[in-house]
Amino acid sequence: MDIGVLALQGDFREHISALKNCGVNARPVKTKDEIVEIDALVIPGGESTTISKLAKAFDLFDLIKDRIAKGMPTYGSCAGMILVSKTILDPASGQESFGGIDIVVRRNAFGKQVDSFEADLYFEGIAGDPLRAIFIRAPWVESYSNEVKVLATVNFQGESHPVAVSQGNVLATSFHPEITGDSRVHEYFLREFCKK
Numbered sequence: 690m691d692i693g694v695l696a697l698q699g700d701f702r703e704h705i706s707a708l709k710n711c712g713v714n715a716r717p718v719k720t721k722d723e724i725v726e727i728d729a730l731v732i733p734g735g736e737s738t739t740i741s742k743l744a745k746a747f748d749l750f751d752l753i754k755d756r757i758a759k760g761m762p763t764y765g766s767c768a769g770m771i772l773v774s775k776t777i778l779d780p781a782s783g784q785e786s787f788g789g790i791d792i793v794v795r796r797n798a799f800g801k802q803v804d805s806f807e808a809d810l811y812f813e814g815i816a817g818d819p820l821r822a823i824f825i826r827a828p829w830v831e832s833y834s835n836e837v838k839v840l841a842t843v844n845f846q847g848e849s850h851p852v853a854v855s856q857g858n859v860l861a862t863s864f865h866p867e868i869t870g871d872s873r874v875h876e877y878f879l880r881e882f883c884k885k
């Protein structure tokens with residue numbers, strides 16, 4: 690299994706390390722040829738507007754959109770969640786997503802950079818201790834269709850919000866498992882989506 694991590698902007702190096710810790714072949718991808726070759730894609734955290742602008746500038750946008758729509762296993766974390774969503778609330782002007790999962794996400798839902806926080810979460814399908822989840826100017830899932838499975842939620846100001854979801858070939862988390870040293874979310878993606 691050849692796993693590509695979209696390397697246009699953001700913390701793709703951390704995802705590559707986390708995937709390598711799981712014992713798989715992971716590499717940065719940023720050209721059409723590389724994106725055609727891979728079996729699965731991880732879209733990292735960073736800035737979703739920048740990633741989508743660069744994907745358009747390098748003529749990768751439609752290819753990625755099409756590969757996700759045709760079933761390529763895909764995991765989006767934070768900005769990556771925004772990029773696989775169907776609809777973005779509070780988008781930058783003209784911002785588009787690749788789609789893949791039938792969710793409406795709200796960008797920067799928990800507040801500004803200074804409002805970043807950590808929480809311990811229960812994640813359906815991941816056994817053991819709760820997951821330490823790091824939220825950095827993170828989105829949340831505002832609404833979702835019946836096809837979408839909610840895997841984790843977080844309580845924020847008295848309300849519960851989905852922060853890990855999946856549908857078909859696509860997994861998305863609002864938080865950043867690649868920077869905790871705990872590779873259980875990457876293992877979960879490989880096991881459940883990539884049939885490692």
Ligand code: GLN
Pocket residue numbers: 733734735736737738766767768769771796797825826827828
């Ligand atoms: N707020 C960022 C965006 O809109 C996402 C932040 C992140 O990936 N840590 O893309």
